Each structure stands twice: as structure tokens, then as C-alpha cells.
Amino acid sequence: xxxxxxxxxxxxxxYLNNLGSESWDGFWLFITKxxxxxxxxxxxxxxxxxxxxxxxxxxxxxxxxxxxxxxDQTTNLVKNTFMRLRPCSDPTLEGxxxxxxxxxxxxxxxxxxxxxxxxAVFIFALLRKYYRYAFxxxxxxxxxAYSRIYLGLHFPGDILCxxxxxxxxxxxxxxxxxxxxxxxxxxxLKSTVV
Numbered sequence: 001x002x003x004x005x006x007x008x009x010x011x012x013x014x015y016l017n018n019l020g021s022e023s024w025d026g027f028w029l030f031i032t033k034x035x036x037x038x039x040x041x042x043x044x045x046x047x048x049x050x051x052x053x054x055x056x057x058x059x060x061x062x063x064x065x066x067x068x069x070x071x072d073q074t075t076n077l078v079k080n081t082f083m084r085l086r087p088c089s090d091p092t093l094e095g096x097x098x099x100x101x102x103x104x105x106x107x108x109x110x111x112x113x114x115x116x117x118x119x120a121v122f123i124f125a126l127l128r129k130y131y132r133y134a135f136x137x138x139x140x141x142x143x144x145a146y147s148r149i150y151l152g153l154h155f156p157g158d159i160l161c162x163x164x165x166x167x168x169x170x171x172x173x174x175x176x177x178x179x180x181x182x183x184x185x186x187x188x189l190k191s192t193v194v
Contacts, residue, residue, distance in 0.1 A: 009157040013087055016149050017097050025100050032147035040140065044123055051130050059180050064122065067173035071118045071166065075111040084108035088152040101151040110154045110162035116141035117166025122173045
């Protein structure tokens, strides 16, 4: 069963990775860098301040920080436990894939996918009652994580497992947010609990 899933993962990766072309490489290299998403993060920051106020924003930022540390450290622990080679480092894929970017760290599971999905789940839950199209926030982890396949840095299975862990992590962060608001909500200007 594991062998079948690995073969399927490799096949889907090769199909998606080989859809790329040199004319799109620059775009996906831009998408994969977290720094380039700063304007988007600032927009989310503004929307959170607008709807929750500055005092409540401190709790939201604290929950996001705890969530990202938890997600990132767990991702690193899993990567160093499974030690799965990235596609760009896998000798069985040499000559069959488009390697746009390389990395020597391990592949399973994707930190980009887990962190972006955890953040999207958490922020979506906070903003959905204020914005009808808040679900569009999930385009961010989709683009962000697909860039990793396009560039040759992750298998689809790495992305899917990263998404699942990100959903769990984002849900735990929401539980932390609810707990803090229920316990200390009186100190916030706007103590809306999701």
C-alpha cells in the first residue's frame, strides 16, 4: 500500500511539475517567497484591527505566534524523523522533472503548506462573519503550496499532509483564542469570540 501511494505521489508530482515552463518560473519563484506576501499580510492585519480593535489584536497575534511556532517545530520534527528526500534531491526523478529551485532539507511534510493553511483556517474563522468572500483567503495556501510542486521542492503528498496538519493547528489556535477570550475577554475593547 505504501509503495502504491509513493508511486502515485511521484506520478502526480511529475505531471504537475512538468506543466511548468520557463516563462512562468519567475512568477512561481516570486509566489514561493514569504517576504513577497507582506502586502497581503498587511491587508489581513488591517481587516483584523478594523473588526476587532487593537487590544483584541494582541490576543490574535499571540495565538498566531503560538500556532506558527507549534506548526513549524512539529513540521521540522516530522521532517527529521521521516527524512524523505525532496523531489529535487531524489535520484530516481533525475531527468524526469523540472528542477527550478533546489534544497537539501527534507520534504515530508511541507512547512509552507502547514503554516499557510493553519493561518488561513484561523484568520478565516475570525473574518468570515464580516466578509462574504472571506473564503477566498484559501487561495493563498493553494498558490503558496503549489509553488513548491512547480519548483520541484515537494511532492503532492507532502502538501496534502501539510494541509491536514495546518487545519489541525489552525483549529487548535482557534480553541486557544476562545479560551483566552472567555477567560480574559473583559480587557478587550471588542471581545467578540468566534
